[in-house]
Amino acid sequence: MKLERLTLENFRQYYGRQRVEFSKDSKRHVTVIHGVNGAGKTSMFIGLNWCLYGKDVIENIGDLISKEAMQQIAPGELVQASVELAFSHDEQKYIMRRSVAAVRQVDGSIEPYNNEEVIMKRITASGEAKDERSPYTVINAILPANVRTYFLFDGEKIDNFARPEAASEVKDAIYLVLRLEILDRARKHLKDMESRYRKELVLTANDAQLNALEQQIKQEETGQKQAETRYAEVQKEIELARQRIAEIDQQLRGMANVSQLQQEREQVEAGVKTARQEQDKLIEDIQAKATAAYQMVAKPIVARALAILGEKRAKGQIPSNMRQQFVQDLLQQLVCICGRPFTEHSSEYQNLITLLENSVPTSLENEVLDTNNYLISFQSDGANKQSQVNGLMQQRVGVKERIQSLEARLSDLHLQLKGSPLEDVSALEKKRQRFQSDVEDYMVESGSLGERVGKAVKQVEKLTKEITQARKSSDKAKHLSRKLELAQQGAKAIDEKYQQTADDMRLQIEAKTNEIFKSLVWKDSHFQRVGLGPDYNLEVIDRYGTAARPELSAGERQVLSLSFITAMAQVSEEQAPLVMDTPFGRLSSHHRNSITANLPSLTSQLILFVTDEELRDEARQNLEPYIGAEYRLNFDDATGCTAIEEC
């Protein structure tokens, strides 16, 4: 950052618009602004700070608007104070302007008109001024507000870092200027992520859960496969046994003595088969009709409801079936329900009027009639369904009896064939019976296997879904673990390097402070070195090897602070000017001379606000070759205003 121009308008004692051009020359890079005490050096220094960072960062800023300017305005008129700073940074040119306005009231008092307004423009290569929408962000990227006091500093407070209790300020300065804050924040946020990933991992399925599910599905699939294989074998066995039975039946049919029995058996078996089919159909029908069983169960309740409605109607508490509209029609036509005409005011007419008056609203009448009709229909429907179910049940009993009778006949035929005196016949029938028993056993096993396969298929489907889900979770868990590991490694790397970096920086600053201090202090043989220990205490070791800071003079403390600040600016490589307000006020001529001889070489731009006493004789001569711009602040006691004069 290089400051180019400062324009003050009605700012404190700077009435009207006044300007200072800072030296931009690389060799003559010092700008000196002279002024006696109270001439406006500090006001200009404050103006510069205010323009860059606003009111909030400056202590005891006081009134900003020129009192003279406020005096000049009439009631209702506005007066504005502004500070405009032109500067360059990284080959870019900027103009930043901050202003504030007030208005004179009718009673003569001055009230604020608005809050601070700030604009920043970037000047492009073609000379065009473009608005920067976030001036605060831009200026903070160039010279952060929290480190500004190490570059734009008040000479009165310059010995702050050399005070015995200043260790924390020294540490803060290093922390902020050397960007250790960034490392700290990065470490904190990586640790935050660590704990977030840990929490998420607890909620995510892990490999163990996935393995357990995979083991389970494997077992289930094996069981299903075994059941399917056995099922296929059983079907073959059934097929084979039935084939054998068919062969035996054929042989028996071919034997003259038992052919008739065999043929009868085949007919009876066919009859049993048909009867069983009928029975299955009947069971299905009964089940279907039975779904309406609630109508049968509700029968007594429906009958009771109808009885209640009947009683109420008889008592006239609810309307009869005779609708209101029907009565109105009779009254209009003056005709009785029997067709006989009647006259108005006759007894028939009066009866109908009474009936109409006692009737209920049509809507309720409709609801009552609808309910009544529904209950009657419900009752009748229920009775029909019950009658149908009863019929089917009777048919089923008939079929069952027929099957029993046919099976009894089959048993009889079997016994006849088995007990045949012809050995071949008896042997064949016994063999047939074994095959028949096998078929029955296999049928039972087949049913059980089918059921087992069905269950296994459903279980495999369920487990497959669970595994898909768990696999997704497991992949997520692996990914989360990887992220957790990275966050841990990142935070650990910062942990490992943080102290080392802080120590490196501290040692670099210590060496640089030592070098600068030795060049600035006139008793350079007496002071052996400057130390900046792990406790961040800035210490000066004297020729006896003892800590000499408590014995330092005010001037020496100022030199030590200045050495530390310039050392820090150099180590940080922050491209910022040094702007110093009354830096040599408390220094003896020895120190002034050595500082003025060395300071220009420590910074790329130096702006000094000084009194004439601060900069004279040798000190002045030392700076002379570096001064590129020089101004004098002339305070007019008559107006209370300061005029800037270029020297």
Next chain:
Amino acid sequence: MQKNRLAEIFKDYEPNIQHLLKEVLQIEQQYITANLNTNSGALKEIREKVDEIIEESCKQ
């Protein structure tokens, strides 16, 4: 130390850790510059960005 050279102190680490720290330090710098460090919404945003950087570093 200059802000854009801070990441160099991690040059001895694995490339993915170097990438992670370089990006995280950059984000922190941006948020310090924009002075959003004390805002809770900004904190949430930083964490989301750090998460994205970690995600990216996993692919390195």
